[in-house]
Amino acid sequence: MKTLKKSIVGLALLSIVACNQNTNTGTDESSNEAEVTQNDSIVHTDNPPPSRDLSTQEGQGLVPEEGTGSAVKFSETSTHMKLILPNADIFEKGSADLKPGAEASLQETFEAINNRGIGKVLVTGNSGREGDPGQNRTLSTQRAMTIAKWLKDKDLKKEVSLSSQGVGDSYPMISYELTDGSPNPQANDLNDRIEITFRKSQNPTE
Numbered sequence: 473m474k475t476l477k478k479s480i481v482g483l484a485l486l487s488i489v490a491c492n493q494n495t496n497t498g499t500d501e502s503s504n505e506a507e508v509t510q511n512d513s514i515v516h517t518d519n520p521p522p523s524r525d526l527s528t529q530e531g532q533g534l535v536p537e538e539g540t541g542s543a544v545k546f547s548e549t550s551t552h553m554k555l556i557l558p559n560a561d562i563f564e565k566g567s568a569d570l571k572p573g574a575e576a577s578l579q580e581t582f583e584a585i586n587n588r589g590i591g592k593v594l595v596t597g598n599s600g601r602e603g604d605p606g607q608n609r610t611l612s613t614q615r616a617m618t619i620a621k622w623l624k625d626k627d628l629k630k631e632v633s634l635s636s637q638g639v640g641d642s643y644p645m646i647s648y649e650l651t652d653g654s655p656n657p658q659a660n661d662l663n664d665r666i667e668i669t670f671r672k673s674q675n676p677t678e
Contacts, residue, residue, distance in 0.1 A: 542580035548672065553588060555581055556645075557666040559599075559615060568614035570622070578619070581668060582626050589632045590673040595620045597638040598667060600660035601648065605640055613638025619666055632670065 543561035547554050562574045570578075585593055597612030597619075616636035624634055644663040650656050 542577045544577050544580045544584070546584065551672060553584070553670055553672050555584060555668040557581065557619070557668070558661070559664045559666060560661060562666065563615055563618075566611070568611065568618045570618065578622055581619075582623055582628070585623065585632060585668070585670060586629050588672050589670040591632065591671045593623075593628075593632050593634050593668060593670040595623075595634065595636040596643075596667045596669070597636070598643060598645070598663060598665050599640050600664040601641045602660050609638055609640030611638070612640050615666060619668070631673070 543558055545556040557577055562571060562577060563569065564571055595616045597614070597616030599608035599612045616638050620634045620636040628634070641663065644659065645665065646656065646659045646662045648656055648659040
């Protein structure tokens with residue numbers, strides 16, 4: 473009789489241990505799933521990294537605004553928008569001073585952010601590879617600050633906040649080499665640009 477009782481107690485203890493192991497395994501799997509979701513969400517932050525090229529999304533090329541006299545081009549996904557302003561059209565050569573004819577592009581930029589943006593708006597200055605890399609980075613920073621200040625002075629809606637940075641030639645949009653390995657003659661001019669990225673509002677203002 474005692475032996476039977478010991479066997480029953482032993483089986484009960486084994487069942488408890490097995491249940492605990494199953495519970496722990498379920499917890500670990502749930503934790504891993506949460507980590508994957510969190511990592512996947514990084515690409516949808518308010519402040520995408522400057523190297524993120526939204527134009528690589530299927531069906532989303534850089535499209536110029538039509539009928540505005542503006543040099544602004546844009547690409548977008550379901551959640552984000554990127555505006556591209558060529559430095560040659562916006563700034564005096566080798567300077568952070570705005571060209572007299574830059575108003576249309578800047579106004580188009582302001583309206584896009586004010587109508588469709590929400591949260592953090594990142595203005596990133598980029599340069600080509602011609603010239604001194606250090607000076608190019610400094611100039612790209614100054615140009616980004618100029619654009620950010622112009623937008624701020626236009627009294628953007630309270631739902632957006634501006635920040636700026638200069639990255640020099642660290643994040644080219646266009647390859648400096650063609651497929652045959654020869655230099656791309658257009659790369660420097662196309663990579664010399666301002667990029668403005670922001671999250672799109674689900675209720676855009678008309």
